[in-house]
Amino acid sequence: MAAKTDDSGPVLPPAIESAWGLRERPPKGPRPGMSVPAIVDAAVRVADADGLAAVSMSRVAKELGAATMALYRYVGSKDELLMLMVDTGYGPSPGPPNPQDDWRAGLTRWAWAEHDVLRQRSWLLHVPISGPPITPQQLGWMEDGLRCLDGTTLGEAEKMSVLLLITGYVRNEATLTSQVAEGSRASGAEPGEVMSAYGQTVARLIDPVRFPALHRVLTAGVLNQDDDPDDEFVFGLDRILDGVEALIRRRAG
Amino acid sequence: MAAKTDDSGPVLPPAIESAWGLRERPPKGPRPGMSVPAIVDAAVRVADADGLAAVSMSRVAKELGAATMALYRYVGSKDELLMLMVDTGYGPSPGPPNPQDDWRAGLTRWAWAEHDVLRQRSWLLHVPISGPPITPQQLGWMEDGLRCLDGTTLGEAEKMSVLLLITGYVRNEATLTSQVAEGSRASGAEPGEVMSAYGQTVARLIDPVRFPALHRVLTAGVLNQDDDPDDEFVFGLDRILDGVEALIRRRAG
């Protein structure tokens, strides 16, 4: 009944196809005055400068000296633009692991690479992700992560799960630290002060009888000391990698 | 220079204070026709029914038979309302761990409790979280999680890190599965079909030479088999808990 719109598989958003270089320009009609990459770059520039909230179609168009509606000839919707922004925002993958590195060193490097990107471009965390990755660079990251696990005894599905585990952790950690950073920028306080102010607030709110464990954490001064966020990061990452290591050893017998 | 607006600590949004029961009604003026909890409940009802995107001030007001601007007498901004929605959306914490359970069983139960909430209310994942938790129920969840680690050799800061690690994982896992579910609802396909359609799309896009590891994953049929999402969940959770266990053993000497 339904006519096939494509020769194989489900339809892909036009801008995604062009990101994979699967789209030749039709011979007729006037030359396009812009290009998808130019639009995406402009949008990324706006996000880098003023955050994701500043990225509106009109603002991006202004950045390019074009009219708002002109963008819609290249991008199907704002969501599509956001997807492409994520792709170029992450940038090229960190590359395959060094040959002398074992899987653990490789994945550590991989995780740090994403960590660094997210610290630089915290707006990536605010993009509502609407599905699994299908853009070129995103899949490049996946590929490089999978290669780190190449020599291991894990099954393919397990490798995938491990990567998901790590990406999720990196994103989560970056979200938390970026929130503290944004909070300090909003209140004009030092990043350390934000945490201790939070600790004071919680201490004032909670009843030590109903929240004994939380009270103990607070009196231990956990939130007062402003420890290096990177230490926090490596702590969690090492816990995860320890868990993966346990699995690999078990699989090896 | 700056006059103290409060007797202790930083200022708190009014609606948060009322959530902690720290606000008595002023004796003058007409009776309030609504209440903060009623507004938040209405907003949660809207989100449950039509998703977070449907939650607008006018929609919530309509739900209550009130005018849009009336809400602003109770809630300082939409962001404040969202914060309160998260609090009641999570609901009461799962309670302290069973006495006979060890830390691992306790945390597993704790993680599953959050898992269940997020599966029921996937809109919670779409709320842009704007800071560390300060609402009553949120801190209740923290408390219960901390209690699971009460008997262990971990330091207070380490306990906190472990909890952050687990919550982050649960949220991340829930985000992924809810995206698949939303994708299937949008396309009208079975959840299993969504994954295999994704696999087909990726297979069509990538070059096996440039993406060998990814190609191997695809040909292994990882994305075709629609495995139980719960299996995926316990896999990652067990990895993390294995990592924590390794740390606890190391601390114990």
Added chain:
DNA sequence: CTGTTATGCGTAGACCATACGCAGAACTAG
């Protein structure tokens, strides 16, 4: 030269959050 097709983009519609100000209700002081 004519027909076809794609582009640039102006207009307009349907939402959204929210600043501001006014009418009136409920209380207190006299």
Added chain:
DNA sequence: CTAGTTCTGCGTATGGTCTACGCATAACAG
């Protein structure tokens, strides 16, 4: 009982958002 004060409900208005639609025009094919 009255006047003053304070708080509520909410109408109006502003400025922002995305994007559907349609028209003029540019570039090519025949």
